Amino acid sequence: MALKGNLRDFSITQLLNLINLAHKTGTLAIEGPKDTAWVSFRKGKLAYSQMGRDDSHLASSHYRAKKISPSQHKMIRARAGGMSDKELGLLLVNANYITQEDILASLQAEFIGTIHRLFTWAEGRFGFENNVLPPNDKILLRINLENIIIEGSRQLREWEQLQDEIPSLDIALKFTDRPGTKLQNINLSVEEWRVAKYIDPKNSIRQIANTTKMNDLEIRRIVYSLLQAGLIEMVRQEGLEVKPRQIGLPTKDTAEQKSLVNRIIDRIRSI
Amino acid sequence: MQTVKMVITGPFNSGKTEFIQSVSEIDVVATERKISSEAEKIKDTTTVAMDFGRITVDQDLVLYLFGTPGQKRFDFMWEILSEGMLGFIVMVDSTRPETFREARSILETFRAYAPTPYVVTANKQDLDDAWDIEDMRIALRLDPKLKFLPCVATSKDSVKNVLLELLYSILAEMEAGT
Numbered sequence: 001m002a003l004k005g006n007l008r009d010f011s012i013t014q015l016l017n018l019i020n021l022a023h024k025t026g027t028l029a030i031e032g033p034k035d036t037a038w039v040s041f042r043k044g045k046l047a048y049s050q051m052g053r054d055d056s057h058l059a060s061s062h063y064r065a066k067k068i069s070p071s072q073h074k075m076i077r078a079r080a081g082g083m084s085d086k087e088l089g090l091l092l093v094n095a096n097y098i099t100q101e102d103i104l105a106s107l108q109a110e111f112i113g114t115i116h117r118l119f120t121w122a123e124g125r126f127g128f129e130n131n132v133l134p135p136n137d138k139i140l141l142r143i144n145l146e147n148i149i150i151e152g153s154r155q156l157r158e159w160e161q162l163q164d165e166i167p168s169l170d171i172a173l174k175f176t177d178r179p180g181t182k183l184q185n186i187n188l189s190v191e192e193w194r195v196a197k198y199i200d201p202k203n204s205i206r207q208i209a210n211t212t213k214m215n216d217l218e219i220r221r222i223v224y225s226l227l228q229a230g231l232i233e234m235v236r237q238e239g240l241e242v243k244p245r246q247i248g249l250p251t252k253d254t255a256e257q258k259s260l261v262n263r264i265i266d267r268i269r270s271i
Numbered sequence: 272m273q274t275v276k277m278v279i280t281g282p283f284n285s286g287k288t289e290f291i292q293s294v295s296e297i298d299v300v301a302t303e304r305k306i307s308s309e310a311e312k313i314k315d316t317t318t319v320a321m322d323f324g325r326i327t328v329d330q331d332l333v334l335y336l337f338g339t340p341g342q343k344r345f346d347f348m349w350e351i352l353s354e355g356m357l358g359f360i361v362m363v364d365s366t367r368p369e370t371f372r373e374a375r376s377i378l379e380t381f382r383a384y385a386p387t388p389y390v391v392t393a394n395k396q397d398l399d400d401a402w403d404i405e406d407m408r409i410a411l412r413l414d415p416k417l418k419f420l421p422c423v424a425t426s427k428d429s430v431k432n433v434l435l436e437l438l439y440s441i442l443a444e445m446e447a448g449t
């Protein structure tokens with residue numbers, strides 16, 4: 001079924017978060033006001049991206065990344081016109097023009113660069129096609145999304161949106177226990193680290209804010225980034241008295257209450 | 272005569288009226304129209320258009336379904352409405368991701384008012400543009416243990432299923448409490 005919408009309402013970081021957590025495989029197409037971008041994922045990791053009519057040929061990526069000179073670029077394009085990226089990559093490595101690491105690094109920079117550009121798009125219709133990937137001759141990578149998401153959500157500035165995302169400061173946080181996410185591999189800012197230190201179901205967000213001397217806006221921003229990256233989740237604060245469930249029934253007698261609910265169930269079944 | 276109530280909440284246009292109408296014995300929309308008639312408009316800060324449905328269970332028991340006015344400016348009503356309810360249902364329009372954030376905020380607000388059992392529905396699952404239920408669960412950041420049910424409010428069977436699931440949760444809650 002559809003995963004469609006507009007970036008105006010559902011941001012690129014929210015999309016990346018969804019793709020990351022659901023381990024999605026497929027291609028996201030985003031139609032911005034001026035350009036169209038395609039971003040592909042395998043099992044929730046960034047695999048490939050292309051912005052508009054940017055020349056996606058491997059030689060051009062390397063030229064842009066200044067890994068090869070203008071004359072090398074021209075020569076390769078002339079001679080290897082019909083070659084696939086994979087073939088060309090192999091050729092370049094074998095010819096000692098560049099190393100395999102160079103290839104992967106410049107592709108990675110290029111793909112992440114596309115996403116950085118997407119962060120600046122305030123609107124754009126998007127659609128995700130499950131299991132659709134770029135043609136076989138393209139070189140696909142496996143780039144973790146957490147760092148990219150954190151960078152993107154740092155740009156969220158709207159107070160109202162933050163308030164909706166984090167409706168109360170009287171809730172606690174805990175680290176998610178998702179395999180494969182190591183905090184050490186995430187590029188947290190100093191402020192984020194300060195907050196991360198206190199993440200524990202025993203501390204409310206408000207308490208963390210007080211301890212780290214952050215105001216509502218600052219703490220919300222940081223918590224939001226960590227939430228979006230799937231690193232933490234909101235939980236009820238431990239040690240807090242749990243309000244008893246109040247089920248509105250005209251009787252206090254439990255046997256009678258159950259009988260009442262069962263009567264409603266029978267009636268609804270019969271509608 | 273005993274009465275119990277359930278509250279149906281969610282953003283504007285998520286399908287609350289349709290949901291109640293599908294199982295109510297009385298005309299929900301008529302109630303709405305009457306309340307928002309010209310004569311009443313003057314005091315429309317206190318009497319806002321509110322959906323209202325009824326299911327007679329048996330001779331001594333009636334179940335009322337209340338739909339909340341979705342707009343934020345009426346949220347002072349929510350607390351009053353939620354008082355003494357059996358449980359509540361949060362409706363989310365599966366085709367409108369722009370409302371997901373508001374839906375979550377409504378859910379949190381209600382949870383704070385009333386610690387009663389609740390379920391969340393992904394409504395309009397019959398439409399082509401509907402998001403997958405599992406994608407919505409992540410986007411709405413719902414607890415994996417929470418009942419999040421696909422729904423088509425125009426279908427009586429679908430609405431019955433949601434009501435029953437909420438009632439089963441209520442029963443389970445009672446069993447756990449005894």
Ligand SMILES: Nc1nc2c(ncn2[C@@H]2O[C@H](COP(=O)(O)OP(=O)(O)O)[C@@H](O)[C@H]2O)c(=O)[nH]1
Nearest residue numbers: 283284285286287288289394395422423424425
């Ligand atoms: N296709 C489809 N349309 C629905 C469904 N539920 C509600 N609608 C339509 O969506 C619109 C808004 O529904 P309504 O009940 O008035 O929303 P409310 O503002 O939450 O009360 C109406 O045109 C309904 O007929 C559904 O499950 N499927």
Ligand SMILES: [Mg+2]
Nearest residue numbers: 287288322338
């Ligand atoms: Mg309505």
